[in-house]
Amino acid sequence: MRTGETADLEIAWPLSDSRLTIRPASVADADAFFEYQRRPEGQRYISRIPATIVGARAMVAERTSTAGELLCAIVVDGQVVGDIGGRRYRPGSLGPEPQAWDFRLGYSVHPGMWGKGVASGAVALLVPALHHQAGIRRIVAKVFADNQASIRVLVKNGFRLEGTERAAVLGRDGGWLDDCTLAHLS
Numbered sequence: 299m300r301t302g303e304t305a306d307l308e309i310a311w312p313l314s315d316s317r318l319t320i321r322p323a324s325v326a327d328a329d330a331f332f333e334y335q336r337r338p339e340g341q342r343y344i345s346r347i348p349a350t351i352v353g354a355r356a357m358v359a360e361r362t363s364t365a366g367e368l369l370c371a372i373v374v375d376g377q378v379v380g381d382i383g384g385r386r387y388r389p390g391s392l393g394p395e396p397q398a399w400d401f402r403l404g405y406s407v408h409p410g411m412w413g414k415g416v417a418s419g420a421v422a423l424l425v426p427a428l429h430h431q432a433g434i435r436r437i438v439a440k441v442f443a444d445n446q447a448s449i450r451v452l453v454k455n456g457f458r459l460e461g462t463e464r465a466a467v468l469g470r471d472g473g474w475l476d477d478c479t480l481a482h483l484s
């Protein structure tokens with residue numbers, strides 16, 4: 299286990315286009331992440347939200363030191379404006395353990411930067427790197443049906459909607475949320 303590194307995903311960091319850079323996060327990024335994690339407008343569809351800066355730092359420390367976990371900062375003009383990452387895991391099998399890896403993808407963007415193509419650009423950078431550098435076979439994103447901005451980010455990047463579990467998860471407002479599965483195959 300190595301803090302601040304993504305030792306078991308073989309990706310040549312950073313990933314960059316003309317505007318965005320994605321690089322592995324470290325605990326030093328926790329304050330920037332917490333700046334938007336604590337905002338109510340970004341919390342509606344997120345499961346794990348740190349309540350304090352101490353909790354935010356602990357969460358980053360845990361995620362950056364867990365095998366198979368990836369947590370990256372999304373940087374624009376030298377500022378951390380979001381995060382993207384997820385978890386690598388073995389696909390299911392009815393026989394021997396497959397010698398393949400799948401990946402569960404997630405991301406968030408500072409509300410002050412919404413609607414400027416940040417999440418779309420970050421997914422466009424990370425997905426090919428996961429497939430072609432890290433050897434990931436299938437990338438899965440679970441998105442609540444109400445979260446149309448996130449579904450749009452994924453569909454624009456070639457993810458396909460595979461199914462929707464109806465009224466599957468209890469939302470923070472007490473309503474039941476439909477849970478969509480989208481995936482991208484190598």
Ligand SMILES: CC(C)(COP(=O)(O)OP(=O)(O)OC[C@H]1O[C@@H](n2cnc3c(N)ncnc32)[C@H](O)[C@@H]1OP(=O)(O)O)[C@@H](O)C(=O)NCCC(=O)NCCS
Nearest residue numbers: 340343405406407412413414415416417418446447448450
């Ligand atoms: C979802 C989220 C990451 C999108 O980030 P973003 O940087 O604003 O996304 P982008 O600007 O790249 O793209 C958003 C797309 O959704 C569209 N969109 C935005 N709000 C929408 C809505 N209410 N209905 C439909 N489409 C919407 C935008 O028009 C854009 O599509 P376009 O480029 O074709 O016009 C951001 O809203 C966020 O951080 N939300 C809170 C955390 C979260 O929900 N994370 C995802 C969990 S699965």
